[in-house]
Amino acid sequence: MLTAASRRGGETRARREARMSLLRAATPMHGGPSMSSATSVAPKRRRRLTRGRLTWLLLLGFAVLLSVGVVAWLFSELRFAALTMAIPALVPLGLVLTAVWWLDRWEPEPRILLAFGLFWGAGASVVGTLVTGGMMLDVARSYLATEGAVSKFSVLIQSPISEESIKAVGLFLILIFARRHFDSPLDGFSYAAVIGAGFAFTENIIYFSQAAESASGFASTFIVRGILSPFAHALFTGITGMAIGWGARRGGWRRPILMGLGGLVIAILAHAFWNGGSLLILPLLGVDPSNQFGWLIFYLVVQLPIFLLLAWFLVKLHDRDRLIIVDRLGEYADAGWFTTSEVAMIGDWSAREQAFAWAKSVSPEADRAMRGFVQDASRLAFAREHARVNKRDPNRRVVEKRMLDRVKEHRSQLAAFGAAGPRVATS
Template identity: 45%
Template structure:
């Protein structure tokens, strides 16, 4: 796969001096990203309090605490994996917080409200009747939950376009939303298991949900995130909605397959090993390939800036390869005083610069993207000045 720019894409502006000067770029326009962050986190946090109150009333505070502590185990596993995926081009913290709170609060609230509505409708239609649990597991839960989670990822794309460059970003946001949803769902399942069957039932539920399938929701919602990321790389706009619907269809189908296998299978362990484990391994392989693609994009685009005089060949190697970054951080830690923070900022700014250049070179940039490029060049210049002073 090559990443050569189309003929219509201009080359990066040449560096006016072998040593990049300190200059002031045009101010970046204040977009809706930070406003969205504040409003989004406040709203999702409020919904989270309502969900917490609902769980406390339904389970009782002691049971809620037990379920929450156990749910932290699979949550930590998922978040560590997300951090590994997100290391190359880290997403902004506010966006990740919004994603987590959307999954843990808003998505759960939507699922609970829909489930209550279904139960009320069944009660009116057939007094004394109970909803079909298998139908709920294979049809209702996959559709409602994946739509609820997917809307969160789509909102992040809509209000934080500059931080949503491609499939890896979509995977990171989708996985974070799914981690939040799975955390609250696990609290509920663990609490109910303890309340109904004591420690023995709780232990069995923890093994199945916390150890055997901590990444289940991540796998489902990743379909939606990857699809939105592909749409973003192809130019964004209204076409992303089509990609979102396509990814959502895949997420619902995978979720239904997973729940159906647990509901109808005679040999749950055999099906887990022959169906669910291969799906998980395939997801790992795809993630590794996407990360390698990010490395190639970074190296190719920073080399263009290097040809224009913004980086030396050694700096491109340092900023665009895993080995170079490790050596750079080790050097920064050994300085007196240590400058690891500045080195990390330089790596982050250079990586964002490379992906901003990718949008320009592939013809999906806007005027805002050009301004972002100038701001990132200024940031890289300042990072180098502080680092070498």
Template identity: 40%
Template sequence: MTSRGPEDFPARDRVPVTPQAGFLQPARVKPPGAGPVPVQPLWSAPPKTGKGTAVTVLLTVGASVALLAVAWFLWWQLGTAAFALCGILALVPLGICLLGLRWVDRWEPEPRSALLFAFLWGAGVSVGIALLAGPYVARLFYALLPGFAPEFIGPVLEAPVVEEIAKGLGVLILVFVRRSHFDGPVDGVVYAGTVAAGFAFTENILYFGSALITSGEFGAQLGFVFVLRGLFSPFAHVLFTSAIGLALGFAVRRGGTARIAGAFFLGLLAAIVGHMFWNGGTALVSGDFFAFYFLLQVPLFGLAVTGVLLLRRAEQRLTRQRLGEYAAAGWFTPQEVLMLSTRAGRHQAMAWAGRFGARRIMKTFIAEATRLALTRQQIAAGRDVAANQATERTLLQDITRTRSMMLARSAGTARGLV
């Protein structure tokens, strides 16, 4: 069977030119592939069925069971009233983290099923691993470092090692289970950050509950811990574990199990060191937390945000470059490429579609085109070529259908106004 490309699609699969005032034009009726830089016909295999989705569902069920077990443990430890109160308080830093991660994920949103698994893994499985393995790892450190105080070994050595391994395993699972949706460093940051947000949510319940039980009342001690963990440093765990996601994101773009494994251990090392530094860094400023916070933690957070912005801009440039190849083959116009690869263009397109009730259709069109560009990048990098070639073909068919729906809605509205 010969490989097929854009030029092999029959004419009925393409949309004729229907000019719309003030907006992008659909692909012209010239045969795709006739442009100066045609897209290579790489399709050769049928698309894989949703095995990744099925495995994700099974893993999600398992992670949900783990979360229920951890929740039961916390309820048993804290009591009903404290568990409920501290759970409500823990929603505040969780909401801050999820809003930040949603902002990072706006360019090419990840599947909700994968994000749900990431959260459940962090909130349930990772916490369970930390609770079960933590004491044994602490004993190992006590044996290896007999001269160190428990106050140092626990938070500075044992906790970073156990917690980052527990969280990182969830991110590594997503690399292999949802490989088609793990495209680069931005995706890695989103998945790792979601795992970390889940872990921090459950851990905050435990910390808030401990403060409440120790003081015996809803007072200053609980308020101090809430401000410290929930408002001053809600992104702490997200920052640590994002190092793992970032390393894995760069590795998956080049492919190879050995490269991914190496990137995992490199990112894990960075996460552990960062976590150790965060927990023990006050010793560098004579125990002054606020000096440590404003001199070191705040600049570190600023660097992380700057890095995410740079990664997002790189993803936008990649989208423009890869969609430009399809434009040369006749699947998009240059105006569409500009619209799809810039935030201003997307906002303008959504506003235009909103005039005739097609915002959801336009959102689908943007998501499919972005997914197409990232799939093309994977093919160019030689990663899972057969599967990505099949995905490419499916996306082009979906984009053609979505464009037809959007133009039909626009034409129907225009006729109603005449």
């Protein structure tokens, strides 16, 4: 674990004192109580329905409404199979959502935004793809001579363009209406992955239903889509999301929009290559694309390595989030706002679980206060990271101050229970 001494190794005394003076100037509450020394309990905040929250409730309602329409369409087309095939479709959905939870656990995104993403993928993206994809196929049929050519157009051009573009609309909506919750590549991937997972869930119901005429057909389809490639749509859309998140780190609108559009182009190309790359790669390997094992060879040689590379990159982003928490809260610890034990607890997952277990054993109120303390302290760390990266943001100190106030409130609530929480070993 990083220590304050190791972080300051290369700083001169003058620079260190200047940094601490700026931090204290930005945190006028310096001298606030530690978890064990606070004596008063802050009043419980009443949750208000802000305009931003109302906007997201309306957008979520719109996405849910479209999802209900998709459910009705599925039942009209597939009848009872739509319900039965939704059960195996939950398997890849659960895998993706579990991965998103793990990757995003250090500073989780708001649930309402993740819910919007899921329903946007399962409903709005499907509706948008049916409309735009149908229009593209109608145009293609007027220019292409055979249905075989139209089929190739659908796989290599229409599907990647229409699907990735409509899914990306959901990401840009989150960027526009919830910008302060969208400021890192991992934020972008988290939103994109749930959109992709929602879309794949609906798509899998259709594929599984079509393959259910025979047990072998269903089994092979489930293995390919549910076991071997459950993350495909999450990764395609994730490229767009990470590009938007990377551009959003430094503020402004031009950078995240342009980078997002660039990411969308890459996502479309990746989707097209995933669909039809075997036609290019297998001949280079001396394998006939019509070989019954050709798809497996392409999967092992191309698709699986790409997935593992992206998974490695995402784990690095996950680890970076933890280091941001430790480093930025370490600066607050240097200024007297946190103890080293608190920073160690917040920056270590097992220590967090230990603290949550202690608080839960005390009372539901203590449990809420501890979880709020850890959550808002993590948000404080990322607010400070944002202020460090984007020095032109006029609201960066306001957000820090607000997070500090909330941390102080949670700490005061915890102090009312007469203890500083469980002891956490530091290293």
